[in-house]
Amino acid sequence: MNTNKPNIAVIAGGNSSEFVVSVKSGANLINAVDTDKYNPWLVEMQNDRWEVFQNDEKINDIDKSDFSFMLNGEKVRFDFAYITIHGTPGEDGILQSYFELIGIPYSTCDVHSSSLTFNKWFCNNYLRSQGVKMAKSLLFTQGESIDPKAVVEELGLPIFVKPNAGGSSFGITKVKSIDEVEAAINKAWEESSEAIVEQFIDGHEFTCGAVKIKGEKTIFPITEVIPKNEYFDFEAKYTPGVTEEITPARLPEPLFKKCQQLTSEIYDYCKCSGIVRIDYILKDNTFYFLEVNTTPGMTGTSFIPQQIAAMGSSLKEIITQIIDDKIG
Structure with a gap:
């Protein structure tokens, strides 16, 4: 381990049913961290079990008092936390509060934004007040x-x-x-x-990612989601071949731009940070908001890596920019 390089925690797991998917996101993200610039460590959390891994081997438990761990008798401190937990405590503001308290910069939306977007009812009513169209x-x-x-x-x-x-x-x-x-x-x-x-709004599903780095927002190409199941459930989301995904989406340019513009507006309304993905249903040329994902899936087949690739960039490039922005 190069002690001069910043230590980056890629945090996966969590306490929800999406634990397994989060672990896959973590494995993909750890490979995207630039090892020339940083020391990446995988931190797996589940309830009170917080463990640090390297190369699939458990190194130690995390000291929750300062989010550090012991390695060969030396204390290793983290300089940055990349949160890829889907569900609690990584998507709802709980982990964000902890990192705010102990002073470690992290990759996602802040406490307020995370808790707002995680509660669909609060988020829907807030965005409806901003004129965003959605189902009753x-x-x-x-x-x-x-x-x-x-x-x-x-x-x-x-x-x-x-x-x-x-x-x-x-x-x-x-x-x-x-x-x-x-x-x-x-x-x-x-x-x-x-x-x-x-x-129920009978239409076609689309999803669009966005990121803000150094104050500049990038809206990713849109993905068209065509589930072979009746709707986009867990199986459709994570089983290869059950959903057809087309990036960039086959949309006329005005609609493509409309969806990207709406994504940009919702990102700002919710005061988002880091990579966010917003889902929609398109009916009669109108995009109806479904939800904001503030720690979107990052597995090899997930939408965000597809959109980044379609943009001509790489996950490594975007992750590097996010880390540099927050710890620079």
């Missing part, structure tokens, strides 16, 4: 009585039921009949204490 929705808190008839009268059928906070691909149900409403809400409650029930 209702919120149900765990234990609340459910009136399926009232839900269907308000939102129609089919509807989507999803956890308000948590790994966005888990606990989602497309409900087609009134007698499925209650079971779907209960399923979402297994992932989050609140469930969002959303009006």
Whole structure:
């Protein structure tokens, strides 16, 4: 280990159902860190287990008092944290608060922005107030009585039921009949204490990434998402061949620009930082907002690496710029 180079923690894992995907994102990101400039270390977190790895070998436990670890009798301190946990505690502001307290710069949105975007209900209502178009929705808190008839009268059928906070691909149900409403809400409650029930918008799904480095924003090319499943669920998201993904999306230039412009505006409305991905449904030439992902998937097949490649850049180049910007 070169002691003159900054130590970079790539943090993966987390406490949600998306643990496995996060670990894959971490493995891909650690390979993208420029070892000529930095010493990368993989930190895997799950509940109170915080462990540091190098070359798939556990080195030690992390000292949570200052986010350091011991190596050959020497204390190793981190200069930067690259957070790639999908779900809690890496996407909801909890880990960001910890790094703020101990003074370690990190890659993602700050505490406020992370917690806002992680809570779909809060984020939807805030963005709606800024004029962003999206599906109508209702919120149900765990234990609340459910009136399926009232839900269907308000939102129609089919509807989507999803956890308000948590790994966005888990606990989602497309409900087609009134007698499925209650079971779907209960399923979402297994992932989050609140469930969002959303009006179904029959359109095509698109997703667009963005990053701001040294005050300059780059909007990535858009990806068109064509799930072979009925909707973009966990299997469609992470099983090769289940979804067709086209980057850049086959959109007329005015619509392509419209989506990138909307992505740029939402990035600013939510005061985002680092790499963010925003998902949409396109219907009748209008983009309807779905969600903001502030720690988007970074596996070899994920959207963001595809978009960066389509832009003619590399993950290594973008990651280097993010780290340099934050620790420079």
